[in-house]
């Protein structure tokens with residue numbers, strides 16, 4: 001599904017990604033771990049199409065189609081979804097209006113009519129229930145005054161509504177207490193199937209107890225320095241990242 | 250002949266027609282003298298530093314339209330609020346159109362300034378109120394000298410206008426350039442309520458310069474919601490001066506929606522004469538091309554325990570220019586005041602400009618005053634967030650603009666009007682979001 005080939009990226013002249021290659025097939029869950037500042041969010045942003053980051057070398061394809069020239073919205077139409085590490089606050093736009101607009105914009109891109117209002121309401125209710133989101137919450141301004149946990153839950157609610165092919169969850173676990181973590185993980189697992197894929201970016205293996213990855217990769221200083229199975233996440237949890245650094249030198 | 254000279258000679262002819270014994274005679278002469286002495290404002294004056302009338306004053310305006318022009322309802326239907334019943338006071342090139350209007354004398358007066366000025370039964374009212382809230386700046390004085398027609402509205406004690414009132418001034422543009430000077434007088438007595446919508450609309454591309462003056466008097470506990478819709482054609486300019494006197498416990502809100510016109514200057518003056526008044530000044534400006542909108546507000550706090558709230562939002566594209574000059578003047582008697590002023594601007598293009606100048610002059614010591622002014626671009630992170638959900642760039646920008654204006658839009662109390670304004674914004678930015686915020 002997703003192929004990243006030898007990607008280099010920079011922002012404001014500073015090199016951040018330094019030759020990343022990664023293949024994610026349909027049906028797989030990949031975890032990306034690594035210390036702060038390693039470039040994990042940058043990798044997520046560059047897949048989602050944030051223009052601030054410049055792809056200086058390499059290729060990113062989705063189902064063999066190069067997406068590097070596409071705008072963020074076109075990537076979304078191809079099924080890419082990013083759950084933001086820091087969701088943006090948008091005063092004046094309610095969660096409901098936002099998600100309705102997003103759904104219909106995606107349908108428009110596929111040449112479909114707007115989703116009928118009743119179907120929309122039903123879907124919103126169903127997905128809000130899945131993530132145990134209170135109705136009142138949906139009429140609030142997007143992310144404004146939300147707690148860290150509420151923001152993350154709202155991201156996964158959007159994912160549930162949009163049903164992406166490739167979901168990238170950037171530190172979705174941070175800010176969640178254990179109950180919320182279970183709800184969110186359960187939501188992701190319900191959405192998971194053999195035709196879609198998930199990339200989980202996290203510091204801790206905690207979330208990986210609930211969403212079990214097929215592969216774990218470690219990014220340090222803009223490069224994938226180690227890949228393995230879930231076992232690697234336990235090792236990192238136990239020993240930190242220093243041993244990998246030592247292994248490298 | 251300069252416009253000033255032309256106005257001077259027109260005035261002599263105009264004044265000749267009026268009865269010399271009219272009590273207004275002196276008021277007019279006084280006002281004309283004042284205009285003659287001051288002349289049109291120039292950029293040298295602090296209050297006009299960022300707005301130039303020079304180019305506008307060079308046109309050859311017809312001061313009194315030569316013909317009465319009729320227009321068909323179907324041609325102007327779009328400018329009315331059609332989905333609800335309203336009172337309508339409509340003028341075509343400054344002349345009352347009984348055909349397009351729906352006035353009343355039943356319990357409340359929604360009628361004509363010309364009647365109020367000329368009929369003896371109104372003379373004591375005119376004496377009490379006319380030109381009593383207005384100040385004597387040159388343009389207001391000019392309007393006073395030529396005051397002839399406009400809306401006269403009086404809501405008697407404890408009465409409520411059952412429908413909103415629309416005041417619409419059409420300019421047919423049958424002459425190359427027309428100058429119009431409507432004059433409105435609105436008296437809202439004790440505990441009376443009214444909602445008013447005012448609009449100036451040019452019907453073609455000819456030049457129109459409107460110098461409009463409105464005086465509003467709110468007596469004890471009166472309540473007024475006033476909406477100004479400024480969405481005129483590219484050669485229509487408007488100088489709109491509104492003077493509001495508030496007695497105790499009255500509440501007055503003025504919303505100004507400025508979406509189009511060549512040059513628009515809004516002088517909005519509130520005077521809080523009694524205790525526990527509340528004044529609300531809200532504005533949304535969305536302009537492009539070379540349009541210019543200047544908001545010049547003054548809230549004069551004189552009594553105790555009052556409030557004022559100003560919230561002005563501006564979105565400027567292309568070479569559009571905006572001015573926000575907001576003054577809050579607090580007399581030393583105006584203790585326990587809560588005054589708040591906010592002016593937020595978004596510059597879409599790097600050729601667009603906004604000059605913002607909040608001014609607080611406070612002579613009381615026990616007051617809460619705040620003001621904030623921001624100038625920025627559309628939030629790029631927010632834009633990316635929306636786009637990453639599949640919302641196309643154009644729609645995402647539109648959504649952010651709506652959201653930006655929304656704090657003002659949501660305070661519009663007439664749902665049909667709110668819907669209409671949403672549509673105007675949607676048309677302007679070429680995007681229909683399919684829902685009202």
Ligand SMILES: Nc1ncnc2c1ncn2[C@@H]1O[C@H](COP(=O)(O)OP(=O)(O)O)[C@@H](O)[C@H]1O
Pocket residue numbers: 011012014016034035036037038039040041042043052
């Ligand atoms: N917009 C930006 N401008 C400048 N530097 C940035 C920007 N975004 C990220 N960086 C830098 O790039 C590096 C990687 O950041 P990031 O991808 O957020 O790391 P991670 O998500 O792994 O913690 C850091 O050194 C960070 O300071």
Ligand SMILES: [Mg+2]
Pocket residue numbers: 040041042085170171
């Ligand atoms: Mg990060």
